[in-house]
Structures are given as C-alpha cells and as structure tokens.
Amino acid sequence: MYMVYMSDEEILSASLETNFWTWSAQGKVNPIPVKRADGVYFWDVHGKRYLDFNSMVMCVNIGHGNQRVIEAIANQARELAFAGPGMATRPRAVLGKLLREIVPEGLTHFLYTLGGADANENAIKLARAFTGRSKILTRYRSYHGATHGALALTGDPRRVAWEPYVMPGVVHFLDPYRYRSTFHLNRPEVSEEQFSQDYLNHLEEIIQYEGPHTIAAVLLETVTGTNGVIIPPKGYLEGVRAICDRYGILLICDEVMSGFGRTGRWFAVDHWGVKPDLMTMAKGLTSGYAPLGAVAMRQEIYEFFMDREYVGGLTFNGHPISLAAAAAVIEVMKDEHIVEHAAEMGVVMKEMLEELVERHPSVGEVRSIGLFGVIELVKDRKTREPMAPFNGFSAEMNALRKYILEQGVFLYTHWHTILLLPPLIITPEQLREGFEVIDRALEITDRMVKTV
Numbered sequence: 001m002y003m004v005y006m007s008d009e010e011i012l013s014a015s016l017e018t019n020f021w022t023w024s025a026q027g028k029v030n031p032i033p034v035k036r037a038d039g040v041y042f043w044d045v046h047g048k049r050y051l052d053f054n055s056m057v058m059c060v061n062i063g064h065g066n067q068r069v070i071e072a073i074a075n076q077a078r079e080l081a082f083a084g085p086g087m088a089t090r091p092r093a094v095l096g097k098l099l100r101e102i103v104p105e106g107l108t109h110f111l112y113t114l115g116g117a118d119a120n121e122n123a124i125k126l127a128r129a130f131t132g133r134s135k136i137l138t139r140y141r142s143y144h145g146a147t148h149g150a151l152a153l154t155g156d157p158r159r160v161a162w163e164p165y166v167m168p169g170v171v172h173f174l175d176p177y178r179y180r181s182t183f184h185l186n187r188p189e190v191s192e193e194q195f196s197q198d199y200l201n202h203l204e205e206i207i208q209y210e211g212p213h214t215i216a217a218v219l220l221e222t223v224t225g226t227n228g229v230i231i232p233p234k235g236y237l238e239g240v241r242a243i244c245d246r247y248g249i250l251l252i253c254d255e256v257m258s259g260f261g262r263t264g265r266w267f268a269v270d271h272w273g274v275k276p277d278l279m280t281m282a283k284g285l286t287s288g289y290a291p292l293g294a295v296a297m298r299q300e301i302y303e304f305f306m307d308r309e310y311v312g313g314l315t316f317n318g319h320p321i322s323l324a325a326a327a328a329v330i331e332v333m334k335d336e337h338i339v340e341h342a343a344e345m346g347v348v349m350k351e352m353l354e355e356l357v358e359r360h361p362s363v364g365e366v367r368s369i370g371l372f373g374v375i376e377l378v379k380d381r382k383t384r385e386p387m388a389p390f391n392g393f394s395a396e397m398n399a400l401r402k403y404i405l406e407q408g409v410f411l412y413t414h415w416h417t418i419l420l421l422p423p424l425i426i427t428p429e430q431l432r433e434g435f436e437v438i439d440r441a442l443e444i445t446d447r448m449v450k451t452v
Contacts (some may be wrong), residue, residue: 002066006032007361008035008045008046009045011033011035011045012031012033012045012375013036013248015031015033016031020228021054022146023408024116025107026281031046032044032050032410033046035230035421036065037052037064037065038063038064038065039063039064039065039423039425040052040063040064040422040423040425040426040430041064042056042064042410044208048408049159050405050408050409050410051408051409051410051422051434051437052410052422052423053409053410053411053420053421053422053431053434053435054410054411054412054419054421054422055288055421055422055423056132056288057069057283057288058225058226058257058262058283058412058419058421059283059284059286059287059288060287060288060423061260061261061262061283061284061287061329061333061338061342061423061424062287062329062333062336062338062423062424063287063423063424063425063426064331064423066287066289066329066332068332069286069287069289069325069327069328069332070289070333072324072325072327072328073289073290073321073324073325073328074352075324076078076091076109076321076325077319077321080320081320081321082319082320082321083318083320084315085112085123085313085314085315085316085317085318086180087300089318089320090320091320091321091323091324091326091327092112092318092320092323094323094327095110095323095326095327096109096110098327098330098331099294099296099330102266102267103266103267103279103296104267104269104270104274104275104276104279104332105275106275106298106299107275107279107296107297107298107300108274108297108298108302109257109296109299109301109302110294110295110296111126111294111295111297111317112292112293112294112317112318112319112322112323113282113292113293113295113314113317114280114291114292114293114314114316114317115145115282115291115292115293115296116144116145116254116256116257116281116282116283116293117144117145117146117147117149117150117293117296117396118145118150118152118281118314119256119280119281119282119293119295120144120149120150120153120219120252120254120256120280121145121147121149122217122295122312123217123219123252123278123280123295124136124149124153124216124217125310125312126278126295126297126301126310127216127217127250127252127277127278128200128216128217129304129305129308129310130214130216130250130301130304131217131248131249131250131387132381133213133214133215133216133391134169134214134216135169135170135171135210135214135215135216136153136169136170136171136215136216136217136218136219137171137172137173137203137206137215137217137218137219137249138153138154138155138170138171138172138173138218138219138220139155139172139173139174139175139212139220139221139224140155140156140172140173140174140175140232141155141156141175141177141224141227141228142154142155142172142175142219142220142221142224142227142254143155143156143158143221143225143226143227144219144254144256145256146158146219146230147168148162148165148166149166149167151166152166152167152168152170153167153170153219155172156226156227157391158313161163169209171206171210173202173206174199174202175205175224175227175230176195176196176199176204176232176233176236177224177228177230178195178233179364179365179376179384180384181195183198183199183202184198190207192233192234193235194232195233196232196233196234196235196239197235197239199236200235200236200239200240200243203218203240203243204243207243207247207249212247212248212249215247215249215275216250217244217249217250217251217252217277217278218240218243218244218249218250218252219252219254220237220240220251220252220253220254221253221254221256221257221258222237222253222254222255222258222267222268222269223257223258223263223268223369223372225256225258226257226412226414226419227414228367228374228376228414228417229367229368229369229372229373229419230367231367231369232272237269237272237274238272238273238274240274241274241275241276243259244277250277250278251274251276251278252276252277252278252279252280253267253268253269253274253275253276253278253279253280254275254279254280255267255268255269255279255281256280256281256282256283256293257282257283257284257372257421258372259281259284259285260281260283260284260285260287260329260333261284261333261338261339261342261370261424262284262370262371262372262421263342263346263369263370263371263372264339264340264342264343264346264369264370264371265339265343266339266372267279267281268369271369276299277298277301278296278297278298278301279295279296280293280294280295280296281293281294281296282294284329285326285329286322286325286326286329287329288328289320289325290321290322290325291319291322292319292322292323292325292326296385328398336425338424338425339424341424341425342370342371342424343370343427344370345370345371345424345427345428345431346368346370346371348428348431349368349371349373349420349431350373351366352431352432352435353366353368353373353375353420354366355435356375356435356438356442358441359439359442359444360439360442360445360446361381361446361449362377362378362379362387362442362446362448362449363375363376363377363442364376364377364378364381364384364386366386368420371420371421371422371424371426372417372421373419373420373421373422374417374419374420375418375420375438376416376417377397377400377416377417377418377442377445378416378449379448379449379450380449380450381449386415386416387445387448387452388415388416389415389416389418390415391415392415393415394416396444396447396448397413397415397416397445399444400413400441400442400444400445401413403440403441403444404437404438404441407437407441408437409433409434409437409438411434418438422434
C-alpha cells in the first residue's frame with residue numbers, strides 16, 4: 001500500500017531513512033527526489049525540471065519515457081515475467097538476431113549479464129579459458145565496473161579503496177592522452193601518427209616485460225569514458241589490434257558507455273573498422289529501461305565451449321523483461337534513425353564546445369565524438385594545471401556543478417572535467433539550452449585562471 005499512499009513529500013525522507021547509498025558517504029548524500037521523466041527532461045517532486053545532460057547514468061540513449069519500449073516491457077511481463085537462464089524464450093531469440101545485425105562482423109554469439117561490470121568479468125573468463133593464459137592488460141584511465149573483478153580491471157583510483165582484495169593477474173598501461181601525455185611534454189609538434197606509434201611501442205614493451213605467452217587479452221574502453229573521453233588517435237586502435245594478432249592475444253572492447261549510438265555509430269569501434277574478439281555492452285543496450293549487459297564473441301570462442309562447460313552464470317542472466325526491453329530499444333533506434341541523428345547532433349555539439357574554448361580561459365581543451373564530450377578545465381592554459389587535482393575536488397569545481405544543477409541542468413563532473421552525454425534524441429535548441437547554462441557557469445572557473 002505504500003506505493004499508493006506515499007506522498008511526494010515523503011519520498012526523499014523515506015529514502016534517506018532506509019537506503020544505503022553507493023559511491024557516497026552516508027551523511028553527505030543529497031539525492032534529487034525524481035518523480036517523472038520524458039524525452040531529454042526529468043522533474044523532481046517539487047515540479048522543477050532538469051535537462052538531462054548525462055542520460056541519467058550515461059545510459060538513457062533513446063530518451064526518457066519511450067512508449068514503445070515501455071509497452072514491450074509491460075507486454076513481456078504479462079506473457080512471461082521470468083524464465084531461468086537456461087531456458088529459450090522469444091525475447092532471447094529475437095534479441096540475438098537483432099544484435100547480429102548491428103555488432104561488428106564476426107561477433108556471432110551473446111552471453112547475457114546483469115550489467116557492464118559482470119559483462120567485463122565474463123569476457124575475461126572467456127578470454128582466459130580460450131587462450132589458456134592468465135594476464136589481462138588494461139589502461140590506467142579505464143573504468144570497467146565496481147565488482148571485485150571489474151575493479152581490478154579498472155585502472156583509475158576507484159580500485160584503490162578495495163586493494164589488495166581484488167583479482168590478480170591484471171597489468172595496467174598508459175592511455176594515448178595527448179593533452180597530458182607523459183611522453184610528449186617537450187614534443188608538442190609530434191604528428192598524430194607518431195604519437196600513436198609511441199603509445200603502441202609502450203604497450204608492446206609492457207607485453208614483452210610481462211611475457212606475451214602469459215597474456216590472455218588486452219581490454220580497452222574503445223573511447224575512454226568518465227576519465228576524460230579520450231578518443232583513439234589515428235592508427236592507435238588498428239595498431240593495438242595488430243599487436244594482439246602478433247602475439248595471439250585477444251582484444252576485448254568495452255562498449256558499455258560508447259555503444260548504441262553514443263559516438264554517432266552503433267559502436268565506437270565502427271569508426272576505425274576494428275573487429276574485437278570480444279565486445280562488452282550494457283547501458284544503452286536497454287537505454288536504462290531495464291538492467292542488462294552482454295558479451296559478444298567471435299564464432300571461434302563460442303565453438304571452443306561446444307564440448308567444454310562454461311562455468312559461470314547468475315540467476316537473472318537473460319531475464320526476459322530485460323531482453324524484451326533491449327530488442328525494443330534496437331527497433332526504436334533503427335526506425336527513428338537515432339544513430340544517424342546522434343552523428344548530426346555531434347557536429348552541432350562540437351561547434352558549441354569550440355565556442356566555449358574561444359570564450360573562456362579556463363577551458364583548456366574540449367573533446368567529443370558524436371554526443372560523447374568533455375570540457376577539460378585548467379587554471380593555466382600554458383602549464384595545463386587542472387582546475388582540480390587528480391582524483392580530487394576543488395571549491396571551484398564544486399561551485400560550478402552546484403550552479404549548473406541549480407539552473408536545471410543535470411550533468412556529471414569528474415575531477416577537473418565536465419562530461420557531456422545527453423540523450424541521443426536531443427535537438428539543437430535543447431543542446432543550446434544546456435550550453436547557455438554551462439557558458440554562464442564557466443565564469444566561476446574563469447576567475448581562477450592565472451593571468452601572470
């Protein structure tokens with residue numbers, strides 16, 4: 001009866017009374033009491049409207065409240081609300097066919113999970129079993145999930161809180177992050193091709209140190225997500241593929257955040273024509289309407305388990321409601337040409353980002369691909385001193401985010417950056433609405449820029 005009689009005013013207090021909040025000190029949480037959402041907006045219980053510039057948690061790619069997806073979920077719940085993970089169902093059959101049409105050629109079979117973290121964990125299990133090797137190489141600015149195994153794969157400081165109680169056998173290497181490249185501090189003139197080659201040489205050197213025969217896979221966020229929207233420079237992703245082929249190492253591409261139209265293609269790897277051996281996905285897979293992740297795999301990996309048991313799986317893997325949601329999302333994206341629209345709006349957003357560089361001295365660099373963007377804020381453009389320290393906060397960044405939220409724009413700031421991941425259905429006018437708020441907010445960080 002609580003669902004019927006709890007008033008809007010009680011939602012926040014009751015939630016705070018009973019919930020334990022993730023990624024938070026419990027005494028400091030201040031959640032937005034959300035009541036409803038539609039399109040690129042959501043509203044709190046007081047009627048305040050927010051422009052969602054983060055697709056909630058980088059996942060609501062088709063926008064909020066899509067009735068086709070909602071009806072698909074409701075219809076599936078009426079027909080078959082649950083079936084065990086070892087059973088064949090209509091949504092399992094339909095989704096597999098739909099995924100085969102959009103993933104890179106050669107990825108033929110799909111293992112369904114609950115989300116991105118366990119998709120990545122299953123991907124490395126598959127890689128270790130298939131190769132008979134143990135080590136996994138990932139990058140320092142990667143984020144692959146919050147379960148113990150996925151945290152070990154993660155390179156950024158979020159893993160440190162739980163060390164050393166994480167999975168062994170993971171080795172990290174550096175990202176090709178040109179704006180803050182360790183290798184090129186005194187070589188700003190180096191070409192993009194040479195820049196890529198320097199980082200490929202670094203990866204290959206790490207492989208030699210670790211022993212190629214011990215390495216099962218290289219796991220990459222195709223486009224680095226929360227740690228800076230680092231877009232592979234020319235030749236880099238192709239070079240990683242070539243290195244993996246040379247040593248019999250599998251390439252796993254984490255498309256949890258960059259997949260399903262976010263970059264203006266179905267998957268980020270499509271921009272470079274690189275075909276991974278395994279590819280993980282979640283978030284945009286259901287557009288956040290239901291929890292689901294997946295691992296796509298090459299035919300050879302699938303066939304390896306024809307006579308070998310795959311030891312793994314959870315009760316809710318392949319949940320029919322989630323699978324039905326994903327199938328409906330793909331059909332909506334195709335019918336409404338959402339991927340193509342994201343590519344068009346990506347051009348618009350890039351222009352708006354470049355305007356901010358011209359207007360604000362605290363904007364050190366902007367990067368974007370499709371509707372996947374970042375604003376990197378600095379105190380000094382010459383030294384590139386960040387507006388907040390690595391893995392830290394600053395009063396300026398806190399004030400900036402507070403102002404933006406007060407003005408009704410919801411987005412995510414990470415250290416010294418502003419991340420921009422609006423729903424892919426956004427219009428130029430709605431983009432401008434959000435950028436006008438960001439433009440005003442940047443006056444806060446501009447005041448901290450060193451002028452001497």
